[in-house]
Amino acid sequence: GENVEQHPSTLSVQEGDSAVIKCTYSDSASNYFPWYKQELGKRPQLIIDIRSNVGEKKDQRIAVTLNKTAKHFSLHITETQPEDSAVYFCAAVIHSGTYKYIFGTGTRLKVLA
Amino acid sequence: NAGVTQTPKFQVLKTGQSMTLQCAQDMNHEYMSWYRQDPGMGLRLIHYSVGAGITDQGEVPNGYNVSRSTTEDFPLRLLSAAPSQTSVYFCASFSGGNIQFFGPGTRLTVL
Numbered sequence: 001g002e003n004v005e006q007h008p009s010t011l012s013v014q015e016g017d018s019a020v021i022k023c024t025y026s027d028s029a030s031n032y033f034p035w036y037k038q039e040l041g042k043r044p045q046l047i048i049d050i051r052s053n054v055g056e057k058k059d060q061r062i063a064v065t066l067n068k069t070a071k072h073f074s075l076h077i078t079e080t081q082p083e084d085s086a087v088y089f090c091a092a093v094i095h096s097g098t099y100k101y102i103f104g105t106g107t108r109l110k111v112l113a
Numbered sequence: 114n115a116g117v118t119q120t121p122k123f124q125v126l127k128t129g130q131s132m133t134l135q136c137a138q139d140m141n142h143e144y145m146s147w148y149r150q151d152p153g154m155g156l157r158l159i160h161y162s163v164g165a166g167i168t169d170q171g172e173v174p175n176g177y178n179v180s181r182s183t184t185e186d187f188p189l190r191l192l193s194a195a196p197s198q199t200s201v202y203f204c205a206s207f208s209g210g211n212i213q214f215f216g217p218g219t220r221l222t223v224l
Binding site for chain 2 (some may be wrong): 032034042043044046047061073089095098099101105106
């Protein structure tokens with residue numbers, strides 16, 4: 001079926017450390033993998049995305065990696081700061097005639113000062 | 114561009130009342146969706162549309178209706194509000210296999 005598993009559900013790191021969030025998707029027709037950050041009381045907003053023909057993408061302190069064979073993709077945040085504290089959602093977009101977003105269950109990241 | 118807009122921002126209903134949450138986008142996106150997010154939880158898909166005149170059910174459609182008469186608008190109707198429908202509702206839109214943009218949300222409380 002269509003499913004995205006996301007781990008961990010909560011993550012606490014010290015300021016300056018790195019954080020890694022992992023997702024696994026089930027449908028091999030998935031070809032686009034965005035990551036969203038949701039601050040408290042706000043809407044989810046895209047922070048980085050990757051397409052299936054790319055293995056890695058980096059934007060300053062954040063990076064995403066994709067392993068199509070294993071159907072895994074991960075978000076890496078380096079040099080974490082208190083403002084990185086938020087809930088992060090991964091998603092896999094399935095293209096099978098129409099497009100369908102499948103979201104992970106979210107990871108609550110706390111960066112401890 | 115205003116992006117995705119939603120009204121109202123906040124709403125309190127009594128059990129059994131009906132209401133419509135409004136959603137509009139000005140990006141000419143063919144796909145539009147409604148999600149609900151309960152406190153501390155993830156996003157659950159209520160209904161979605163792949164174009165004007167076409168709608169389909171998501172994961173949690175019971176108690177909600179939608180219609181899509183234009184590309185821009187995708188209202189969500191609560192038929193007979195129940196306390197279990199207390200939640201934050203997000204409307205979102207995207208084009209093809211691209212970024213999905215979310216509206217600011219409607220915080221609904223049903224007493």
